[in-house]
Amino acid sequence: MGPSESERPTLKGLTRLLAMEGRLVTAAALSATAAAALALVPFFVVARMATAIYATPPDLGTVRSLALVAAVALALRYVLVAGANVLAHVAAFRTLHALRLALAKKLGAVPLSFFGRRSAGELRKTLMDDVSQIEVFVAHHFPDAVAASVVPIATAIALLWIDWRMALASIAMAPLAVGAMAVAMRGAGAAHEQWNEIQSRTNRSLLEYLRGIQVIKTFGLSAQRFGELSRSIEEGLAWMEGFMRTNGRGYGAFGALIGSSLVVLVPLGGALYAGGTLSLDSFVLFLVLGPQLLMSLMRLMFAWGNVERIEAGNARIQAILAAPDLENAPGTARPAHDGIAFRGVGFRYDDDGPEVLHDVSFEVPAGKVTALVGPSGAGKTTLVRLVPRLWDTTSGAVELGGVDVRALPLDALLSRVSMVFQDVFLFHGTVRDNLRLARPDATDAEIDAACRAARAYDFIQALPQRYDTLLGERGARLSGGEKQRLSIARALLKDAPVLLLDEATAFADPENEARIQEALSELCAGRTVLVVAHRLSTVATADHIVVLDDGRVSDRGTHEELLARCALYQRLWKSHTDALDWSLGDTDEPPVAQEVA
C-alpha cells in the first residue's frame, strides 16, 4: 500500500528523525567530512611531489616532508573514519531503540480495529524492514551524504582557483552522466512503489504460508502450488528483470561517463602544459584529482538517492506512531457493582462492513452465570469482546457496574475483568512467567494454589523443569486441555470479579474434559460470568440464558423457560443432545461432533 496523502514522505520527517540524536549525528557527519577532506591530501601531495622530483637537482627534502604530510593525513583520516563510524552507529542504534520502543508501546495502545485495517505482513515490513533501513540511513547514508556534499564542493572551488579551464574540463562529462542517470531513473519512483507493494504482498503470503503450513501439508499442497506466495516471488523477480532491462543501460552509461574525465583532461592539459600556461604540478594535480571530483559526485547521488526510499519507510513508521490510541477515559469513575449491561448495542467491524450486532440489550447480573447461545456466526464472541473494549460499540453502550466502559479508565476496567478464551496464547517463557502475566507480584504459594484449583498442578509437576519449563513456540508443547487449564489458573491468579469465558468445545478425552469442568467451576464461583456456552452442563446450570440469532437477542430466560417457548433454543438443544455436544448448526441435521460453535 502506498502512503496516503497525510503520510506522504517529507524531508522534515527525516530531519526530525536525525534530531533524535542530533549531537551524535552532527559529530559523526563532521568527522566523516573531515575524513573525506583528508583523503584528498595525498593527491595534492603527489602533484607537489611531481615538481620536486623533476626539479634539477631533485628536491628530495621536500619529497620527504610531503611524504610525511601524506602519511600523517592518512593516519588522521583513519582515526576520523573510525570516530565517525562509532558515533554514527551509536546514534543509529539509539534512534532504533527509541523507535522500536515507541512502536511497541503504540501497538499496545491502539484499539484492535487498527490491526483489522492492516495486514500482519504490512506491519511486519514496517516494524522490521523500514526500521532497519533507518539504522542504515543514520549510521551510513547520512554521514556519507554530508561528506559527499561538502568535499566535492570544496574540491571544485580549490580546482577552479588553481586553473578554471582544467576545472571545467574535470566536470565536462557531468552533464552527459547526469543525463544518463535521468534516463536510468525514469519512472523509478513509480517502480519503487510497485516494488514495495510486491514486497508487502510477499511478506503477507509468507506469514500466511507459515501459519497455514499444517493445512497445506494435510492437503498435500507444495509451495509451488501455494498460489499467492509463489506468484509474488515470481513477480518480484520479474520486476527486477524489467527494471534492469529498462533502467540498467542508463546506470551503465552513467558509470562509464563518470569515470572518463581523463579523456578530456589529458589532451587539454597536455596542450596547455606544452603552451606554457599550465604548470607541471597543476597538470599532475588535475590528472589525479579531476576524476575524483566526478566520483564524489556519483557517491553523492547514490547517498541522496536512498533518501526517497527511506523517507517513505519513515513515513510508514510515523503513520503508525500517529495512530490514535484507544481512548483512555480520564478521571476516577469506578463501577458501582460487578454487573454488566448491554444497552442498544450495534456493532460493525469495518466502517463500510455489515452490522454484525443490532440493538442488543440485556443484563448480566452480578455474581450470576449468564450463558450466550446461538448459531455459529450469531455474534456471541463479538459481543463478549466488547466488554473489555477489545472493540468499541458502533452504537449503544456496554456498561460495567452502571458505568459506560468507555468512561472507565482502562486500568479500572481491565483489573476487574478476566478472559478465558478458546485460543490460549502462551508466550515464549517459563510456565511461571506465563502465569505471572496475570499478577506479576503473585507469590509461589499463590501460584501453587491457583494451579491446584485449576487442576494444572499435576501436569506442571510432570514437566521436565516444572514451573521453570520453557513454553511457547520454541518450548514444551502442551495439549489443548493443558493450555486451557493453564489459562484458567492465570484467571484464578488475577482474581477479577468479572469473568468472560468463551468455552472450548468438549475435549475428546473425557478425563481432560472433567478436569476442565472442575477447574471452571472453581473459577466461576462467586463471580459475574458471561459465557459463550458450548457445553450441555454449562447451559443447563446457567442462571440466565440469552439466545442470540443473527446479531439480535432472540429470547432470554432459564433453560426450562426457553425449552418451553423458544423454537430456536429447542432446535439448538436438540442438535446438541443428538451430538452430545453444543454444536450449533442452524439446521435440523445432526451436526458434526466437535464442531466449534
Ligand SMILES: Nc1ncnc2c1ncn2[C@@H]1O[C@H](COP(=O)(O)OP(=O)(O)OP(=O)(O)O)[C@@H](O)[C@H]1O
Ligand atoms: N475480525 C472480524 N472482522 C470482520 N468480521 C468479523 C470478525 N470477526 C467476526 N466477524 C463476523 O462477525 C459475525 C459474528 O461473528 P462471531 O465470531 O461473533 O460469531 P459467533 O456467534 O461467536 O460464532 P461462533 O460460535 O461460530 O464462534 C460473523 O458474521 C463473522 O463473520
